[in-house]
Amino acid sequence: MTHQFSPLTKEQKKELHEIALRIVSPGKGILAADESIGSMGKRLNQIGVENTEENRRLFRQVLFSADDRMDNCIGGVIFFHETLYQNSDDGAPFVKMIKDKGITIGIKVDKGVVPLPGTNGETTTQGLDGLSERCAQYKKDGADFAKWRCVMKISDTTPSNLCITENANVLARYASICQQHGIVPIVEPEILPDGDHDLKRCQFVTERVLAAVYKAMFEHHVYLEGTLLKPNMVTPGHSSPTKYSPEEIAMATVTALRRTVPPAVTGVTFLSGGQSEEEASIHLNAINNCMLVKPWALTFSFGRALQASALKTWRGQRENEAAATEEFIKRAEACTY
Numbered sequence: 001m002t003h004q005f006s007p008l009t010k011e012q013k014k015e016l017h018e019i020a021l022r023i024v025s026p027g028k029g030i031l032a033a034d035e036s037i038g039s040m041g042k043r044l045n046q047i048g049v050e051n052t053e054e055n056r057r058l059f060r061q062v063l064f065s066a067d068d069r070m071d072n073c074i075g076g077v078i079f080f081h082e083t084l085y086q087n088s089d090d091g092a093p094f095v096k097m098i099k100d101k102g103i104t105i106g107i108k109v110d111k112g113v114v115p116l117p118g119t120n121g122e123t124t125t126q127g128l129d130g131l132s133e134r135c136a137q138y139k140k141d142g143a144d145f146a147k148w149r150c151v152m153k154i155s156d157t158t159p160s161n162l163c164i165t166e167n168a169n170v171l172a173r174y175a176s177i178c179q180q181h182g183i184v185p186i187v188e189p190e191i192l193p194d195g196d197h198d199l200k201r202c203q204f205v206t207e208r209v210l211a212a213v214y215k216a217m218f219e220h221h222v223y224l225e226g227t228l229l230k231p232n233m234v235t236p237g238h239s240s241p242t243k244y245s246p247e248e249i250a251m252a253t254v255t256a257l258r259r260t261v262p263p264a265v266t267g268v269t270f271l272s273g274g275q276s277e278e279e280a281s282i283h284l285n286a287i288n289n290c291m292l293v294k295p296w297a298l299t300f301s302f303g304r305a306l307q308a309s310a311l312k313t314w315r316g317q318r319e320n321e322a323a324a325t326e327e328f329i330k331r332a333e334a335c336t337y
């Protein structure tokens with residue numbers, strides 16, 4: 001029995017469900033701007049910009065200073081810890097800028113991946129220590145949802161049972177801690193697109209992983225209506241010799257979700273996982289047009305697929321800021337449905 005000892009009051013559940021619904025209200029998705037300092041370093045390096053706190057702030061400002069066209073397609077923005085406490089050039093806190101647009105604030109709370117000894121290079125995600133205290137503080141500082149990312153890879157020997165069970169459990173434990181603090185957890189079990197596997201294999205692995213995640217969520221008494229799932233789309237491996245149409249990818253993705261994700265989950269917000277900006281929006285559109293019955297909102301929580309053109313246009317130059325912001329809005333508008 002899930003709620004035998006009522007981990008949440010009626011009011012807490014109502015708040016969580018309303019936050020989740022707001023983030024994925026029709027036509028809206030999530031801007032994932034929560035790259036860690038290391039990941040931002042990789043992005044800035046591609047455009048020859050030094051990875052300093054100021055440059056990271058300037059690029060986030062390019063995104064957050066978009067006009068009200070952003071409000072129509074973005075329901076939530078995920079921040080990294082540093083960004084939550086930064087201001088725009090004129091001293092306005094980023095949190096206030098985003099909230100004033102009616103957009104919900106999220107925060108990445110995991111602390112990255114660590115090896116699982118005895119596996120073929122597999123990982124789990126750390127960050128449970130002190131998570132309850134950090135969630136309480138982030139809620140006070142304006143965050144209403146959180147993200148925790150686990151990573152799995154497809155090969156002949158992976159993902160292993162250990163990797164699947166460990167990552168499902170840590171995601172469920174994180175989700176239950178967030179909910180105690182009025183924070184909607186985004187549950188992200190990412191299966192990487194590296195490899196030469198075909199679409200069927202990715203679908204099978206995705207089903208196996210999601211089935212384990214929802215078993216663990218049940219056992220941890222997580223209130224599903226107050227959660228969002230952030231999965232990979234079901235795609236062939238990057239080096240797969242076989243290519244598939246957007247309709248085939250959509251059918252495989254929706255089929256995998258229908259078999260494993262309870263209808264009580266409020267929304268599914270896909271990651272872009274290294275797809276090009278165009279591919280990611282075409283696939284999302286095909287997923288929404290798939291004729292199978294879809295009981296959840298299906299939308300985006302893209303990082304690279306919303307930011308790649310903006311980053312290239314910006315190149316760290318003040319005079320490119322406005323044009324870069326336009327590129328971001330263009331991508332966000334291409335993703336709405």
Ligand code: 13P
Pocket residue numbers: 032149188271272273274301302303304305
């Ligand atoms: P991508 O869309 O670039 O995969 O990033 C989304 C994300 O937040 C991964 O955790």
